[in-house]
Amino acid sequence: MSKLATNTKKRDVAIVGVGSTPIGEHWDKGLRELTWDASIAAVEDAKIRGKDLELIIVGNMSGGMFVGQEHVAALVADFLGLKPTPAVRVEAACASGGVALRQGYLAVASGLYDLVAVGGVEKMTDVQAGWATSILTGAMDFEWEAYFGTTFPGIYALMARRYMHQYGLTREKLAEVAVKNHYHGSSNPLAHFQNRIKVEDVLNSSLVADPLRLYDCSPISDGGACVILAPAEKAKQYTETPIIIEASTQASDTLSLFEREDICTLDATVEAAKQAYSRAKISPKDVDIIEVHDCFTIAEILALEDLGFCKKGEAAKFYEGEQTYVGGTLPVNTDGGLKASGHPVGATGIKQVIEIVKQLRGEAEGARQVKGAEIGLAQNVGGSGATVVVTILRRR
Amino acid sequence: MAMHAVPFHWRRYKERYQLLGTKCENCGTMFFPVRKICPKCRREGKPSTVKLSGRGKVHSFTVIRTPPDGFEVFAPYVIGVIELDEGPKLTSQIVDCSLDEVNIGMPVEVCFRKLRTLGKDGIICYGFKFRPADNSWKPESEKRAQGS
DSSP states (O other): OOHHHHSOOSSOEEEEEEEEOOOBOOTTOOHHHHHHHHHHHHHHHTTOOGGGOOEEEEEOSOHHHHHSOOOHHHHHHHHTTOTTSOEEEEOBTBTHHHHHHHHHHHHHHTTSOSOEEEEEEEOOTTSOHHHHHHHHGGGSOTTTTGGGTOOHHHHHHHHHHHHHHHHOOOHHHHHHHHHHHHHHHTTOTTOSOOOOOOHHHHHHSOEEETTEEGGGBOOOOBEEEEEEEEEGGGGGGTOSSOEEEEEEEEEEOOSSSTTSSOTTOOHHHHHHHHHHHHHHTOOGGGOOEEEOOOSBHHHHHHHHHHTTSSOTTOGGGGGSTTTTSTTSSSOBOTTOHHHHHOOOHHHHHHHHHHHHHHHHHTOOOGGGOOTTOOEEEEEEEETTTTEEEEEEEEEO | OOOOOHHHHHTTHHHHHHTEEEEETTTOOEESSOOSSBTTTBTTOOEEEEEOOOEEEEEEEEEESSOOTTOGGGOSEEEEEEEETTSOEEEEEEOSSOGGGOOTTOEEEEEEEEEEEETTTTEEEEEEEEEESOTTOOOHHHHHHHHO
8 A cells, every 4th residue: 555545634625616617519619718617617616716826737638739739727827817826737638637636635735725726628629520539549558559540449449348258248238328327417507418318329329449339439528627625624714515535546557558467457446446445434335426437338337346336347237227327326427427428638537526526515406416425436537547536525 | 640750650660560579587577568677576677678479369359440540541440459479468450351350369460561651741650460360260159159
């Protein structure tokens, strides 16, 4: 066990404000407008003024490739009118948001900063889909995977095929993941897709990378999301329902999928989860609600196992009946997950945590509020699992 | 993808053309691609470059139907994770067979092919692909079906 799990924290950290844009295709908005919309909502939610912020951290995977803009953190500080507040960009592919949140957590926990804004933003639809597919291949091992013609759906398809071979998961059962996430998305007014689908819709959608079809894949989305962090002992100044970050842990794995001993296990999820449960002094059975990184349907299946909710090869059992639905025994991805709520890569890790915060506050819109939820967990994955962040949140 | 200049492709040619990997002479573990340090033995390790046999079997596979830029002419094509006889795995296209011939466990061998042509400069990228190594091979499920 690493020192992190046992070291005493300097101080507890709370989320005191959240804000998010609708996720989808924002033809009328660029990086800066998306950032503005999300952060102004978070600042108003925390009832603070922008000038109160001492540090800005922004998760962004590839402003450079998607819109030609690097130096994204400075852009954010500038457009929010917040110079000379220091701003830092964090990049960890699709885990950029989760890693950014963890950096903000460390900054507040250390005692160096009190009020920190952590945002995530991605503007993905200014390029054509083929180009977006190419940009996303930068999250895998470029020289030894992408160079040979592998795509991201391809990488997860390799996991899915092996998993189905090894554990007998059926194509129909895998489709249930997308059906459930679209059902949840239908009550999320910010979701990219708010339509319900059936298993047949998944099975009849076009093949992207066998055995994965279009409805197994999360979409290419624009979006921004932002949370405001403060020391827990001061949190009541800003909100009546502070949500405490009980654990924020991170682990690394091989950049390429093929170098893993077991391509159906994300070792970085296993490790980050182990540390997170230890730090929060809980076990998986204490968790009321989870947000997992379902960039592809198979990823949700693997996540449930790697996070310790069941043994390897057994996650399909959660898709008998409605156990993973709101009202079930283990509600998973109540905002619609990446599949339905959308996947603006740099913002996704923050967006997941915002859903947990809303749930723990009792503020989730529509029919998706989980009654009495007290502890939530979010898992954010970069690439095929070379970076994983696990965050455990609790209402106190 | 980004328009890399010639050296980006050139500096890896030995590894991509000859299928070079690393063997740690301390613990015996083989790695692909080349590594500078054995993650198990760290400073005590003795990494040396070795040529891999290029023979192995399919560990998993998929058919890429929405290719990234530059691979359109090959689509749909098979991408597999190949487990080499020496132990390490790698990712490669599987060629010289129809899409539905590929199966988990199928024996394959390395071959040398063009990977793609890049941009208006027309840089041709070469490297390894894999092809079936035993035409009489059948997956377990088909053997069972024939036996019954």
